[in-house]
Amino acid sequence: MIKINDLHASINAESEDSKEILKGITLEIPAGEVHAIMGPNGSGKSTLSYVLAGRDDYEVTSGTATMDGVDLLDMDPEERAAAGVFLAFQYPVEIPGVNMSTFLKTSLNSVRKQRGEDELDALAILKLIKTKCKELGISEDMMKRAVNVGFSGGEKKRNEVLQMAMLAPKFAVLDETDSGLDIDALKIVADGVNKMRDPNRSFLVITHYQRLLEYIKPDVVHVLAHGKIVKSGGPELAHELEEKGYAEFLDEAA
Amino acid sequence: MTLPALDIKNLPTPKEETWKYTNLSRALPDSLNLADKQEEILIHKGRGEITGKAEEIVLTGHEGQHHQPRLNITLEPGAELTIIERHEGDGAYWKNMVSIIEIGANAKLRHIRIQDDDKQAVNTSMVRIALARDAVYDSFTLNMGGKLTRHEIHAVIQGENAECTLNGVNLLNGEQHGDTTILIEHQAPHCASNQFYRSVLDDSARGVFQGKVHVHKAAQKTDGYQLSNALLLSPKAEMDTKPELEIYADDVLCSHGATTGQLDEDPLFYLRQRGLTEADARMLLIQAFVNEVVDKVADETAKATIEEKAQAWLQEALKK
Numbered sequence: 047m048i049k050i051n052d053l054h055a056s057i058n059a060e061s062e063d064s065k066e067i068l069k070g071i072t073l074e075i076p077a078g079e080v081h082a083i084m085g086p087n088g089s090g091k092s093t094l095s096y097v098l099a100g101r102d103d104y105e106v107t108s109g110t111a112t113m114d115g116v117d118l119l120d121m122d123p124e125e126r127a128a129a130g131v132f133l134a135f136q137y138p139v140e141i142p143g144v145n146m147s148t149f150l151k152t153s154l155n156s157v158r159k160q161r162g163e164d165e166l167d168a169l170a171i172l173k174l175i176k177t178k179c180k181e182l183g184i185s186e187d188m189m190k191r192a193v194n195v196g197f198s199g200g201e202k203k204r205n206e207v208l209q210m211a212m213l214a215p216k217f218a219v220l221d222e223t224d225s226g227l228d229i230d231a232l233k234i235v236a237d238g239v240n241k242m243r244d245p246n247r248s249f250l251v252i253t254h255y256q257r258l259l260e261y262i263k264p265d266v267v268h269v270l271a272h273g274k275i276v277k278s279g280g281p282e283l284a285h286e287l288e289e290k291g292y293a294e295f296l297d298e299a300a
Numbered sequence: 301m302t303l304p305a306l307d308i309k310n311l312p313t314p315k316e317e318t319w320k321y322t323n324l325s326r327a328l329p330d331s332l333n334l335a336d337k338q339e340e341i342l343i344h345k346g347r348g349e350i351t352g353k354a355e356e357i358v359l360t361g362h363e364g365q366h367h368q369p370r371l372n373i374t375l376e377p378g379a380e381l382t383i384i385e386r387h388e389g390d391g392a393y394w395k396n397m398v399s400i401i402e403i404g405a406n407a408k409l410r411h412i413r414i415q416d417d418d419k420q421a422v423n424t425s426m427v428r429i430a431l432a433r434d435a436v437y438d439s440f441t442l443n444m445g446g447k448l449t450r451h452e453i454h455a456v457i458q459g460e461n462a463e464c465t466l467n468g469v470n471l472l473n474g475e476q477h478g479d480t481t482i483l484i485e486h487q488a489p490h491c492a493s494n495q496f497y498r499s500v501l502d503d504s505a506r507g508v509f510q511g512k513v514h515v516h517k518a519a520q521k522t523d524g525y526q527l528s529n530a531l532l533l534s535p536k537a538e539m540d541t542k543p544e545l546e547i548y549a550d551d552v553l554c555s556h557g558a559t560t561g562q563l564d565e566d567p568l569f570y571l572r573q574r575g576l577t578e579a580d581a582r583m584l585l586i587q588a589f590v591n592e593v594v595d596k597v598a599d600e601t602a603k604a605t606i607e608e609k610a611q612a613w614l615q616e617a618l619k620k
Contacts, residue, residue, distance in 0.1 A: 099573050103565075123572035132573075139570040143588025149574075152584065157575035209574065 048075040048217055048248050053109035055097045060105075067093045069273035070109070075217075078245040082259055083252045084284060085270035086292040091252045092136060094270070095221040098250075099133040100126050113217055128160035130216030134206040134223050141193040146205075149193045150175055154212055178211045182238045200231030207238035218242070219250045224258035236261030256288035271295040304426040304454070305398050308334065308366065318452075321508040321540045322479045327422050327448035329392035332366040339369045345379035345407075354382035354412075354599050361421055363391025371399040375407035377432070382410040384602050387445065392420040399427040403435040405459065410438045412602045416609065417445035419474065424450045433459025433488070440597045441468035442606050443478050444613060450479040457519075460488040467496045469593050469606075471613045472505035479508035486519035486549075493523075498593050499530040500586060501537035502617045512544040513554060520549045526556035531563065531589055533617060583618055587611065 055068040067090045075081045085091050097104050098111060100123035111118045118126055141149070154174075155165040166174070179186050184204055194202050203223055210218055220239065224232055239249070239262050251262055259267070259281065267283040268275045269292075276295045277283065306312070311328075312319040341357060361367050367389075375381060387395065395417065403409050417423050423446045429437055443449060455464045470478045484493045499507040509528040530539035543556040563585055571581035590610050597603040 099569075101569050122578070123569060124575050124577050127573055127575040135570065135573075139566045141567050141570070141585070141588065143592045144584060152576060152580070153571075153574035156577065156580060160575065213575070 047077050048073070048111075048113055048250070050074070050111045051109055053097070053111060054107045055093060055104045056107055057093070057104055059107065066107070067104070067273055068097065071273070071275055073268065073275065075248040075250060077248055078243075079265040080243065080249040080251060080262060081266045081268060082264035082284065083250060083268050083270050084254070084256070084287055086296060087254075089270045090273040091270055092221055095133055095219045095250075095252055098219055099123060099131060124156065125160065127213070128157050132210050132213055132215035132218045134203075134210060134218065134220040136221040136223075136225060138194045138202040138206055140195045142195050144193050146189045146191055146193055147172070147175065150189075150209065150212055153209065157213060174212065178208055181241065182208055182211065183234055184208055199226045200228065200234075203227060203231065203235050204238070207235055211238065211242060214242075216246065217248045217250070219252065221252045222254060223251075224253055224255060232258065233261060256284040259284045269295055304428060304452075306396055306424055306426065308332070308396075318481055318510060321510075322448070322450055322477065324422070324424065324448065324450065327477070328394055329364065329420070329422070331364055332394055333364050334366055336366045336368065339367070341369060341371045343371075343373045343381070343383070345375045345381050347376040348378040349376070350380040351382070354384050354602065356384045356386065358386045358388065359395065359397070361389030361391070361393040361395045361417060363393060365393040367393055367395045369395070369397045371397065373399070373401045373409065375403050375409055377404040377406055379404065379407045381408075382599050383412070384599070385411065385413045387413070387415040387417050387423060389418045389421055391418055393418070393422070395421060395423045395425075397423070397425045399425065401427065401429040401437070403429070403431050403437055405432040406434040407432070408436040408438070410598055411440075412597060412599060413439070413441040414602075414606065414609070415441065415443045415445055415449060415451075417449070419445065419447060419476070421446050422448045425452065427451070427453045429453065429455040429464070431455065431457045431459065431462040431464060433461055435459065435462045437463070438465045438598065439467065440593075440606075441480075442471070442609065443468060443480070444471040444609065446476065446478070448477045450481065452481045454483045454485075455493070456485045456487060457491045457493065458487050460490045462488065462491045464491075464493045466494070467593050467596055469590055469610065470497070470499035470501070470507050471590075471610060472499070472507060473502035473617060474505065475503070476505045477508075478505075480510070481508070482511040484513050484524070486513070486515045486522045486524065489518060489520040489522070491519065491522055493525070495526040495528075496593055496596070497528045498589060499528070499539060500533065500590065500614075500617070501530060501539060502533040504534070504536040506538045506540070508540045509558070510542040510544075511556070512546065513556070515545075515547040515549050515552055515554065517548040520551045522549060522552040522554065524552065524554035528558045529589070530560040531586065532560065579618055583614060586614055586618075590614070
C-alpha cells in the first residue's frame with residue numbers, strides 16, 4: 047500500500063526562482079485499488095508523478111512517501127523501479143539508436159538483477175514480449191524499431207502499457223496516458239490497464255478528462271488544485287467535474 | 301591532381317584559414333628521423349574487376365619515425381573494392397600520409413579507416429578523391445588514436461549521378477586533438493554527397509569538424525547532406541565545428557546541421573525509471589549515439605571490429 051503524507055516539493059529549490067508546486071499532499075492507496083487524480087493544468091499533477099518516480103529536477107522539502115512501509119523518497123529512480131514503482135510517461139521519450147527489444151530486455155533484466163533474481167536469456171525475453179504484445183494487440187514489428195522513434199501518439203502510449211505489463215509493478219502511476227488518444231487507442235490502453243488490476247497492485251491514474259475513467263473505473267477520485275488535494279470522493283465526483291469544470295476548486299484554494 | 305603532401309620544412313600554421321584550430325608544428329615530436337623513405341602502396345583494379353573480400357592495409361608507425369605512406373587506389377570502370385586501412389604504432393612519430401583515389405565510371409570503393417595510432421603520435425592524412433560518372437565512394441573513419449590527428453579529405457565529383465559518402469566517429473580523451481576537414485566539390489549534375497560525423501569527447505579532448513560543400517554552377521540537382529553531432533562527457537572537452545555550404549547552382553537540395561552538448565536528461569531519466577542504473581543508462585545512450593553512424597558500415601567484419609573497439613573505449617570512459 048502507498049502512503050503519501052504532507053508532501054511538499056519545489057522546483058529550482060536552491061535558486062531564487064524556487065517555486066513550491068506540491069503544497070502538502072496526503073494520500074493513501076490501499077493494495078488493489080485504483081485512485082484517480084484530476085485537476086486543472088498547473089495544479090501539480092505531473093510534478094506528483096515525477097516526484098514519486100524520483101526525477102531530480104524536483105526537491106522534496108518535507109513530507110513522506112512510502113510503499114509497504116519503505117521510504118521511496120530516499121531511493122534512486124532505478125531502485126524505485128526495482129522496488130515496483132512504474133511511471134507511464136505523459137510524453138514517452140524517443141531514444142534513437144536503441145531498438146525496442148534491446149530496451150525491454152535491458153530494462154527487465156536490470157530490475158531482476160537489482161531484486162536478486164536471475165537474468166532471463168534472450169529467448170525467454172522474446173517469448174515474454176511475444177505473449178504481452180499479443181495480449182495488448184501490439185504489432186511485433188514495433189519491436190524492431192528504435193524506442194518511440196516515429197511512433198504515433200497511440201503507439202507510444204501502448205508501448206508504455208507494454209512496458210508496464212513486462213515489469214509487473216506493485217504501484218503504477220499513469221500520467222495523462224489518455225491525452226491525445228482517439229477512442230480506439232484509449233480503449234486498447236484502458237483494456238491493458240484493466241487486465242493488470244490485481245489485489246496486490248495499486249494504480250494512480252492522473253488525468254485531465256473524465257472520459258478515461260469510463261474505461262478504467264477508479265475506486266476513489268481526488269481533485270488536485272494549487273498543489274493540494276481539495277476534494278476526494280467516489281467515481282461520481284469525476285462526472286461532477288466533467289459537468290461543472292474546475293472553477294469552484296480554483297476559487298476555493300486561492 | 302596535385303600531390304597535397306605536407307612538407308616538414310613548410311608546415312601549415314593556424315594563420316591559414318583551414319588550419320586555424322589545429323597547431324601541427326607544436327604537436328610534432330622533437331626528434332624525427334628525416335631520412336625515412338616514403339612507402340608506396342599501389343592498388344589497381346581493372347575494368348569490371350570485383351573484389352569480394354575486403355583488402356587490408358596496415359600502417360605501423362615507430363618511435364622517432366617520419367613515416368610517409370603514399371597510397372594510390374585506382375578503380376577502372378565497373379570495378380568494386382573494399383579497403384580496410386588500419387593505423388597503429390608504438391611511440392612518438394609522425395605519420396604523414398597522402399592518399400590519391402580515382403574511381404572510374406560506375407566503379408565502387410568502400411573505404412574503412414581504423415585510426416588507432418599511439419597516443420604520442422601525430423597522424424596527418426591528406427586524401428584526394430576523384431569520382432567519375434555513376435561512381436560511388438563510401439567511407440567510414442573511426443578516429444581514436446594519436447595525440448593530434450588531421451584527416452583532410454578533398455573529394456571532387458566530376459561525373460553525373462555519382463555518390464560520395466564520408467562518415468566517421470571520433471572517440472577522444474586525455475589531451476587528444478582530432479581534426480576532420482572536408483571539402484566536397486560538386487562539379488556535375490545529379491550527384492549526392494553525405495557527411496555524417498559523431499564525436500564523443502572526454503577529459504580535455506578537442507574535436508574539430510570543418511565540412512564544406514561546394515556546388516558548382518553546372519551541378520544542378522545536387523543532393524548534399526552534412527551533419528556533425530558531438531557529445532561532451534567532460535566540462536573541459538571542446539568541439540569546434542564549421543559547416544559551410546557554397547552553392548552556385550539554383551536547383552539543389554543541401555542541408556547541414558551541427559550540435560554539441562551533453563547527454564540529454566530526459567532519456568536518461570526514462571531509462572532509469574525502467575530500472576537501468578545511471579551508468580548503464582549512460583552507456584546505452586552513448587553507444588546508441590555512436591552506433592547510428594557505425595551501422596552504416598557495410599562490411600560486417602569491419603563493423604564488428606569497430607563496434608568492439610568503440611565499446612571498449614566507452615567502458616573505459618564511463619569507469620571514472
